[in-house]
Amino acid sequence: MAKIGVGIIGTGSIVNTYKKCISELEEVELVALFTKSSSRVSEVEKTFGVKVFDDIDKLLALSEIQLICVCNESGNHGEAIKKAAAAGKHILSEKPLEVTPEKIDEVILSCKNNNVILGCVLQNRCSKDYMLAEKAIKEGKLGKLLMGNAHINWYRNKEYYAKNPWRGTKRFDGGAAFMNQGIHTIDLLLNLMGDVKSVFGNVKTMVHNIEGEDVGIGVLNFNNGAIGTITGGTALYPGYSERLEIFGEYGSILLEGGKIVQWNILNVEKPKLIETSIDGTGASDPTSIGHENHKTVIQDMIFAIKENGSPMVSGTEARKAVAVITAFYRSSEIEKMVQL
Numbered sequence: 001m002a003k004i005g006v007g008i009i010g011t012g013s014i015v016n017t018y019k020k021c022i023s024e025l026e027e028v029e030l031v032a033l034f035t036k037s038s039s040r041v042s043e044v045e046k047t048f049g050v051k052v053f054d055d056i057d058k059l060l061a062l063s064e065i066q067l068i069c070v071c072n073e074s075g076n077h078g079e080a081i082k083k084a085a086a087a088g089k090h091i092l093s094e095k096p097l098e099v100t101p102e103k104i105d106e107v108i109l110s111c112k113n114n115n116v117i118l119g120c121v122l123q124n125r126c127s128k129d130y131m132l133a134e135k136a137i138k139e140g141k142l143g144k145l146l147m148g149n150a151h152i153n154w155y156r157n158k159e160y161y162a163k164n165p166w167r168g169t170k171r172f173d174g175g176a177a178f179m180n181q182g183i184h185t186i187d188l189l190l191n192l193m194g195d196v197k198s199v200f201g202n203v204k205t206m207v208h209n210i211e212g213e214d215v216g217i218g219v220l221n222f223n224n225g226a227i228g229t230i231t232g233g234t235a236l237y238p239g240y241s242e243r244l245e246i247f248g249e250y251g252s253i254l255l256e257g258g259k260i261v262q263w264n265i266l267n268v269e270k271p272k273l274i275e276t277s278i279d280g281t282g283a284s285d286p287t288s289i290g291h292e293n294h295k296t297v298i299q300d301m302i303f304a305i306k307e308n309g310s311p312m313v314s315g316t317e318a319r320k321a322v323a324v325i326t327a328f329y330r331s332s333e334i335e336k337m338v339q340l
């Protein structure tokens with residue numbers, strides 16, 4: 001069967017992960033990239049060994065491209081997705097799908113109207129230990145869910161923000177520690193605990209010279225009656241592996257750095273834990289995030305395209321964490337609880 005041609009929008013650090021994944025997957029082939037900086041075209045062509053355009057329409061006009069991977073700055077995802085959808089391409093976008101729920105609604109509608117598949121990369125859903133926990137919780141092994149906590153106490157140095165000035169801005173990063181880094185674990189928490197009714201948030205910029213928060217806490221009330229907390233940051237030296245704690249009436253499961261560290265459920269044997277890959281978590285260093293989970297997400301998207309099915313994280317699923325994070329920001333601003 002012919003390979004699925006891939007075009008990539010963006011040429012930042014995450015694109016190296018795609019290059020690696022695509023080179024290891026038989027079903028896909030990298031066809032071309034788009035960079036908004038004309039001066040970088042030849043440099044990026046040398047690095048990637050494929051055609052690079054500084055005109056997005058030229059990239060989207062290539063009939064050999066069926067899938068567009070959106071990897072530019074978060075607040076530019078929506079515009080890229082809408083253009084790609086209008087050109088009839090399927091889309092796999094980096095997280096966050098966009099930086100507000102309203103902008104996400106626009107891209108969902110655009111993909112629907114153009115009859116193309118839209119997926120979002122929230123790759124930690126593919127971690128093997130997480131999937132074991134998810135299965136047990138969704139099968140009801142914990143009984144009634146009581147409390148879910150996510151702690152993303154990470155660290156980014158000043159150079160991280162200074163290097164690429166879109167980071168930490170409201171317009172292009174949508175905020176900072178919660179919207180960029182915390183979103184992965186917040187997504188995992190929501191996927192296990194269910195939809196959220198209301199939140200109280202308190203976010204602050206305490207160390208970095210950025211608009212968005214580098215320290216934050218949040219309280220959640222879930223629709224099912226359970227409660228939860230979130231702590232996060234990018235000023236929390238040296239940066240600790242993210243933790244996810246799920247408590248139900250029959251017991252609890254705790255994950256750290258994507259691995260199950262506690263499994264204590266009445267009358268349910270602890271499973272023979274799968275040794276997860278050596279992928280790093282990015283707690284202190286964004287370049288230490290491994291590529292295996294991204295590869296699984298791309299494979300899942302290929303399957304969705306071939307079967308005309310739904311990807312693991314659809315637009316609607318990807319919207320949930322962004323809606324909760326923007327509600328935290330709003331709550332912090334008005335110093336009141338916010339209903340979703």
Ligand SMILES: NC(=O)c1ccc[n+]([C@@H]2O[C@H](COP(=O)([O-])OP(=O)(O)OC[C@H]3O[C@@H](n4cnc5c(N)ncnc54)[C@H](O)[C@@H]3O)[C@@H](O)[C@H]2O)c1
Pocket residue numbers: 009010011012013014015035036037040071072073074094095096121122123164180286289
């Ligand atoms: N899924 C994950 O774990 C993960 C990890 C990292 C980033 N991301 C997402 O990927 C997207 C891009 O993030 P990133 O970290 O790759 O951003 P980045 O700051 O490295 O690059 C973003 C954009 O900046 C420009 N740029 C980058 N390097 C440049 C250079 N040397 N000269 C001129 N312009 C340059 C390019 O237009 C590029 O697309 C974001 O939406 C982010 O949230 C996801």
